Amino acid sequence: MNREKKLKKPVASFILLTNIIFLPLFCLVGAISILGLPKWIFDVMLCISAWSSTFAFAFLFKKIYPGQSLMQFVKDKFHHKLKLSVILTAIMIQIFIFLMIVFLVWKNSEVNSVFTVSSWGMMIYFFFKNLFAGPLGEEIGWRGFAQMELQKKYSPLLASIIIGFWWGMWHLPIWFTSGLMGMDLIKYILFFMISLISTKIVMTAFYNLNQNLVIPIIIHQLFNFFIGIINGNLIDLLMYNAIFYLGAAVLIIIINPKNVLYGMEEITKDEYLKSSSYSN
Template sequence: MKKILKGYILWTYGVFYCFLLLIGITMLVLKFHTLAEILKVISAWTATFVFVVMFHKIYPKDNFIHFIKRQVSGRIKISTVACIILLQFFICLGSILFKSIIDNMPIKAQLITSWTTLLAVFANNLIQGPLGEELGWRGFVLNELQKKFSPLKSAIIVGAVWGFWHAPLWFIASGYEGIQLVQYIIFFMVSIISLSIIMTVFYNLTHNLVITMIIHQFFNYFTAIQLGDRLHTFMVTALLYFIAALVLVNYKGVLFKQQNSSLNNNV
C-alpha cells in the first residue's frame, strides 16, 4: 500500500500540473477563456479522478459504490456542524477586525455585499474545492496514513502534501513576489496544515467525509468573500486556524487513538 499511496500522490500532482499548463496555453495562447474556466473546474477534481482510476488497484476486493457509502455513513450532529461554522465565522471576523485596525479599512468595504455574488462565490468554491478534493485526500490518503501513524501525524503529513499540491498557484495566481511571496507561502501552509488537523479531529469523530467538505468549504468561502490586502487576510487566518488546531489537538483524544479502519477495509 505504501507504494500505491506514493503513486497516487505523484499522479495527483502530475495530472494537476498538466491541467495548469493546459489552462495557461488555453488562456494565453489560444485565448479560449471560456474553455479555460471549464478546465479550472475539471482540474480541481484531479484528486478524485486519479482515485477513481486507481481504485481497483488500491482496493481490488472492494466495490467503489460501497466505499463511497461507507465514507458518508457516519452520523453528523447539527450541533457539530453549527460549531464548525461558528468557529470559522469567528476566524473570518477576527481577520476583518484586524484589517479594520491595521489598514484603517471599514468593515463594509472588506466584504462582498452583493447577495448574487455571495451565492455565486459559494457555489464556485464548493465545486472547485471540497467536492473534488476530499474523497482523495481524506477518504483515501488520510485513512491509509492512519493505519501506520497517529491521527495527528497523519493530519500533518496529508496537510503538507495537500498544501504543496497547490504550489504552482502560489506563483501564478497569488500576485505576490519576493518577500511577500515567501510570507504568503508560509501563511498558506500554516493555514492548510492547521485546517488538516481540524478536519482530522472532526472526521475521526464522525467518520463522515461530509464534515471535512463543510470545513473545507467554509475555509475557502470565508477567505474568498474578503476584500482588501489578502496577505493580511492570510496572516490572521493562519494564526487563528493554528490556535484553533492547538486547542483541538487534545479534544477527546481522537488525534492519538488508533483508528478503526473499517471505513476503508476491503470487502
Template sequence: MGQKEATSIRPFVLFTYLLFWILFSITGLAVFLQAPPIVLTVLKNICAWSSTFVVLLLLRHTKESIPDFIKKQFPRVGIADFMIPTVIQALIVALSILCFILLRGESVKGLSYIKLSDIVPAILINITSGPSGEELGWRGYALNALQKKHSPLVSAILIGLLWGAWHFPLWLVSGLSGYDLVVYSLSFMLGICSFSVFLTYFYNKSKNLLVAVWVHFLFNMLLQIVLIEDYRLITIVSVFYLVASTLLILIDKKSMTTNDSLTSAAPRVGGSS
C-alpha cells in the same frame, strides 16, 4: 511512515501531483488563448478534482469497488458535526479580519463586502471546486490510509504538508515575488497544515465526508464575504487556525493522539482493504 502505508499513498500522491500539473498547464494555455471566463472557471474547477480522478483510477486495482468505497464515506452524521466547526470558523475569520484592520489602523466601516448578486455564483464555484473535488482523495483516501498506522495528529500534519505542496503551482501565479512570495508561501503552509489538523478533528468525529466538504467550503467561502486582497490576511488566518487546532488537541488529546477508534481506512493499492 510504514512501508505498507507508503505503498498505499505514494501512487495517489505522485499521480495527483502529475495530473494536477497537466490540468494546470491546460488551464494556463486557455488563459494565454484568452478563453471565455466561464471556460476558465470550469477548467480551474476541474484542476481541483485531480485527486478524485486519481482515487477512482486506483480503486480499480483494489478488491474494493468504487460504489462500496464511496458509500463508506457517508455514515450517519448529526447536525452538531456541522454546526460546531461552523461557529468556530466564523469566529476565526471575524477575529482575523478585526486584527487585520486594527493592525492597519483602518475602520470596520471602510470594509467592502461581496455583492448580493455574486453570492450564489461564489457558492456554486466554491462548492464545485476544492471542497467537493479534493476531499474524497485527500481525506477519504489518503488520510484514512495514513491513520491505519499513525495517529490522527501525525496523519493530519503529513496530509497538510503533501496537500499544501500540491498547491505549489498556484503560488507561482499569485502575482507575488521576492519577500512577499516567501511570506505568502510560508503562511499558506502554516495555514493548510493547521487547517488539516482542524479538519481531521471534525471529520474523524463522524467519518462522514460531507463534514470535510462543508468545513473546507467554509474555509474558502468565509474569506470571500469581506473583500480584502492582501496576502497578509492569510498570515493572520493561519495563526488563528493554528491556535484553534492546538486548543482542540489540548481539549481532546486522546482523539488526536490515538487511532484505536478509527476503523475506516483506504484500501491498499494492489491488496485487500
C-alpha cells in the same frame, strides 16, 4: 481468493499521480486566461483541475483495493449519521475566525468595502464555484483515502501533518503564478502551509468524531469561501488564517486529544469491520 496485486505505497502513488494529472490541467487553465476566453470556460476548467486527486484515486482504486467497488467506497464515506453538534461546533469555530479576520481587516485597512462581493447573487455564485473547485473535488482522495490510510500506521496528528504538507505542495504551481516575489513569496508560502496544515488538523479532529466526509467538506468550503470574500491584502489574510487556525488546532488538541493524538472514537464492531474492509 482475490489474487490481484496491491500497490505497496498507495498514498505515495496517489500523491504522485494527483500532481501528474494536475499540472497539465493547471497549464490549460493558465492558457485559457492568457487567451482571454470567456470567464465561464475558465471557471469550468478550474473546477476540473481541482478534481485531479479524485481522478487519480479513481484510476488507482482497483490497485489499492483489489476486488472492491469504488462507488461503495464513496458511499461508505457518507454512511454515518451526521451529528448536529459536530457540524455546528465546526461551523461556529470558522465563523468566529472569519469575524475576527473581518474586524482586523476593517481596523487596519483603508479599503472602501471589507468584502469582495457586492450582491447576494455574486455571493451565491462564488459559494458554489468554490464548492465545486475545491471541497467536492479534493476530499474523497485527500481525506477519504489518504488521511485514513495513513491513520492505519500513524496517529491522526502525524497523518494530518503529512497529508497537510503534501496537500499544500500540490498547490505549488499556484504559488509561482501568484505574481509575488522575494520575501512576499516566502511569507505567502509559509502562511499558506501553516493555514493548510492547521486546517487539516481541525478537519481530522471533527471527521474522527463523526466519520462522515460531509464534515471536512464543510470545513474546507468555509475556509475557502470566507477568505475569498474578504477584501484585504492576500499575505495579511493568509497570516491571519495561519494564526487563528493554528490556534484552533492547538486548542482542539488540548481539549480533545483522543481524536487527534491517539485515534478515532470507539465505534461498534460491525462499523469497524465495514470501515476496514478496504484494507483486507
